[in-house]
Amino acid sequence: MMIETHDLTRRFNGNLAVDRLTIDVREGEVFGFLGPNGAGKTTTVRMLACLIRPTSGTARINGYELGRDNQQIRRICGILTETPGLYDKLSAQANLLYFAQLYDVENPEAQVRKYLQMLGLWDKRDEPVGTFSKGMRQKVAIARALIHEPRLLFLDEPTAALDPESAKTVRDFIEELKGEKRTIFLCTHNLDEAERLCDRIGVIRQRIIAVDTPDGLRRSLFGRQTEVQLAEVTPAIVDAVSGLEFVAHVKQDGNRLRISLADPDAQNPVLVEQLVRAGAKVQYVSEVKHSLEDVYLTLVREEAR
């Protein structure tokens, strides 16, 4: 496990920001941390990166104990904070070199060069980053977070402040990083981003609401559903389908039926057979895909109740 937390809690002047967070993040996975504004994402990252102390609870990062082995933890973590936090008057190269030295990187110049080239900023290395566009600044900040080749990378809303085009560049870059056997902890409230990049997602709102793969989250919330489109839906057909013992729920919408069942791979053939036997003319059979947005909104609303 790269991250294991147990009942991690943080209060600010008595107000709960993070409440008894217990999660496991595996080595090499991209873990999405999804939640509305003020849900406690940044606070969690700050605790895990040894920037602020938990009020209670424990955590281990790569086996190191939070609070006891903080220096070791800092060495293996990289963090992209919510704002890039660059030194505007200094060049891209000077910004990165400073952090490379602070992280005791072996050959700082070469490492800085590697990342500036990788991000297409080598030609602009001597220009003050204050003159850069938002997207370029974000790239420099990501390079800074990676400069010491951290095994665990925290990305706090990496695309939130960017225009769609820069956001795409940054997202593509994160996707490239996935291949590198690095654990990424990605805070976001962008659902497409989470869906595209994350192996698993934790939904948080002070407390953790659910943790699963994007597909798993869908399934656990809505079950699995098959949609069939018929030439015509008659009451007899609806009765025949509802009568099947593996069908949990049937909903009619015009000439379409939405059927909830546990194991579509095994049960869809039986379902179709039954439909045909009841006289239905089957036009289409497909799986209902809820968007992650549906999942997320349902979860967060349920939690608010």
Added chain:
Amino acid sequence: MKKALIVFRKEWREILQNKLILYTILVPPILLAIIPLVMMYFMRNEPVDPEDLAMYSQFVAALPWLSPEEVVMYVLLNQFVLMFLMMPVVIPVTIASFSIIGEKEQRSLEPLLATPIRVTELLAGKTLAAVVPALLTTWVAFGIFLVGARFLATPALLRALLSPMWWLAFFVMAPLFCILSVAIGVVISSRVNDTRVAQQIGGLIVLPVMALAMLQTFGKVLYTTQTFALACLVLAVLDVLVIRMGSSLFQRETILTRWK
């Protein structure tokens, strides 16, 4: 402490990009070194104003090895040399608050504190960056002044100017002032978000120093090595107090959650 040097170098890169800060560091020593020399040059052959003599009559008695003219000159020059001590008071607080408030404005403290640097190393680097230029300019200004005085002052006056009091002032008191000044800069920067406001508040700490200098100008006290030694003691105690206060504010948790 290798990290402190890394911080020091980065601070200097930033300071060199900022003309205003550079002027704050460079202009006062040049003025302070040149004005007393010009004064000495013009006063050399002037008769002493009897009123001045009357005001400093007790000093004439205290400094029997100087002629009355030399006493008046000595007191006036002492004023200026005391003014030199404004540099270790003003420059460090200016640089320190520029540096820390700059980090706050750019929001660079969070990624910085995520690195394995120890906060003491970070503070040491920032302190060095503020203290080194302040001491260098103070010493260089004093050096220029002494070289000029060697040509312009009478031998007795020069000897008086080379008294241990000034060595104490420049090599003990000035560093102590620097530390006080940096620590006050840290405390101010934790509360204020505007470099100019910080500089103004920081500027207030020269007032006590100026007030003490004034006492001598008006013939109330004559500073001696003993008074300076006492002042050094008081400063050392103050330093310990403000360093404690500054370093308790300069903790990861405090910086990220309590600073304004």
